[in-house]
Amino acid sequence: MIDIDETGVFLGLDVGKSNHHGHGLTPAGKKVFDKALPNGEPQLRAVFDKLKAKFGTVLVVVDQPASIGALPLTVARDAGCKVAYLPGLAMRRIADLYPGEAKTDARDAAVIADAARTMPHTLRSLELADEITAELTMLVGFDQDLAGEANRTSNRIRGLLTQFHPSLERVLGPRLDHPAITWLLERYGSPAALRKAGRRKLVEVIRPKAPRMTQRLVDDVFDALDEQTVIVPGTNTLDVIVPSLAKSLAAVHEQRRALEAQIEALLEAHPNGQ
Numbered sequence: 001m002i003d004i005d006e007t008g009v010f011l012g013l014d015v016g017k018s019n020h021h022g023h024g025l026t027p028a029g030k031k032v033f034d035k036a037l038p039n040g041e042p043q044l045r046a047v048f049d050k051l052k053a054k055f056g057t058v059l060v061v062v063d064q065p066a067s068i069g070a071l072p073l074t075v076a077r078d079a080g081c082k083v084a085y086l087p088g089l090a091m092r093r094i095a096d097l098y099p100g101e102a103k104t105d106a107r108d109a110a111v112i113a114d115a116a117r118t119m120p121h122t123l124r125s126l127e128l129a130d131e132i133t134a135e136l137t138m139l140v141g142f143d144q145d146l147a148g149e150a151n152r153t154s155n156r157i158r159g160l161l162t163q164f165h166p167s168l169e170r171v172l173g174p175r176l177d178h179p180a181i182t183w184l185l186e187r188y189g190s191p192a193a194l195r196k197a198g199r200r201k202l203v204e205v206i207r208p209k210a211p212r213m214t215q216r217l218v219d220d221v222f223d224a225l226d227e228q229t230v231i232v233p234g235t236n237t238l239d240v241i242v243p244s245l246a247k248s249l250a251a252v253h254e255q256r257r258a259l260e261a262q263i264e265a266l267l268e269a270h271p272n273g274q
Contacts, residue, residue, distance in 0.1 A: 002084050002123045004116070008055030009033070011048075011081075012112030013062045014105045015069040020044075023109035024051060025117050034106065039068070041075050048079040057082060061116040063091045063108070065126055070134070073126065084123040086112050094122065136266050143259045146252050153249045157185070157242060164235045165191045167224035171217075180209035180217070182250035189242030190235060195225050 004010075009032060014021045017039065024033030033051065037043055051058045060076040062069040065085040073083050086094075094115045095108070115122055154176045161169035168191055175181045184205055188194045194202065199218055207214045 002059070002082075002116075002120045002125060004059060004120045006057045007059045007082070008057050009051050009059070010113045010116040011051060011058055011060045012086075012109045012114070012116060013037075013060060013069075013072055014108040014112065015039075015062050015064050015072060016105065017068055019105075020072060021105035021109040022047065023106065023113040025113045026055065027117065029114070029117065034110075036105070037072075039071060041071065044072050044075045045079055048076055048081050052080060059084060059116060061086055061112050061123060063088060063112055065134075083126050084116065085126060086115055086123055090122045091115070094119065132266050136263065139259055139263050139266070143256060143263070146256050146259070150249060150252045150256065153245055153252065157245050157249065160238060160242060160245075164232045164238060165224070165228055167227040168194075168221070171220045171224045175217075176249065177253065178210060179250065179253065180206050180213070182246045182253070183209050185246035186243045186250065189240070189246065190238035191225055191228070192231075192235070193239055194221060 004027075007027065009024045009026055011022055011024045011033065014023075020037045020039060022033055022035055022037050024031065026032055032055070033047070035047075037047060048058060048060070058076075058081040060072065060081045061084050062073060063086050065073060069085070073085075076083050091108075091112065095111045157176060158169055158173040161173060172181055172185070184202070187205060188197050188202075197205075199222060202218045202221065203214055206217060210217065
């Protein structure tokens with residue numbers, strides 16, 4: 001349960017996209033603040049600092065700790081205030097106990113403040129674990145977006161190779177997750193470009209990225225090139241399209257690798273991950 005013994009003012013915030021509404025109560029229930037607040041750091045900080053200077057410890061309580069509630073909570077912490085949140089279900093149940101049926105920002109802020117003052121057991125602490133969980137949620141969601149983008153780009157490359165040179169697709173398509181393959185296709189996007197570069201050049205290009213598979217991959221590429229003697233109309237467009245797609249795919253893969261490291265670090269820091 002949140003410790004409210006030293007709290008000088010309970011500031012309930014009904015958060016919104018552009019504006020919040022703040023309602024401040026002393027431990028005795030006296031209203032000391034009741035105003036709309038722009039969703040900006042300077043305005044929020046000014047209110048927190050003023051209340052702290054006059055009343056001492058300020059407990060800032062919101063009903064949405066993530067998304068639109070993230071900035072006021074962060075500013076409150078930085079200003080030296082205590083923070084907590086009132087879960088939505090508890091908020092709705094408590095609101096039913098107060099007179100008036102109209103749902104307004106001012107009323108909701110007042111309910112949050114009074115609940116914090118009189119029913120601290122309904123509040124939830126915002127500890128480090130909650131911050132880590134919020135960060136993990138955002139990063140994992142972003143990683144899922146990137147995974148979808150990588151899948152779409154990979155399918156586009158495979159579709160083009162299948163259309164113009166199926167044998168080459170069977171060699172390169174299943175390996176598009178490997179940085180050596182995107183590196184290769186960024187430089188030589190068509191069958192003609194690969195053949196013109198020659199075996200020695202391909203070995204030079206691939207070896208730094210995949211030393212163990214270099215020779216086998218180059219042999220597989222040239223075996224595939226030899227299987228098809230005809231040139232499908234439109235094949236030359238691969239020199240423009242495939243390198244661009246391969247570059248985009250490589251960038252997404254790099255982003256995902258960086259995200260993976262961040263996610264692993266957060267998981268190690270999470271109390272439940274110990």
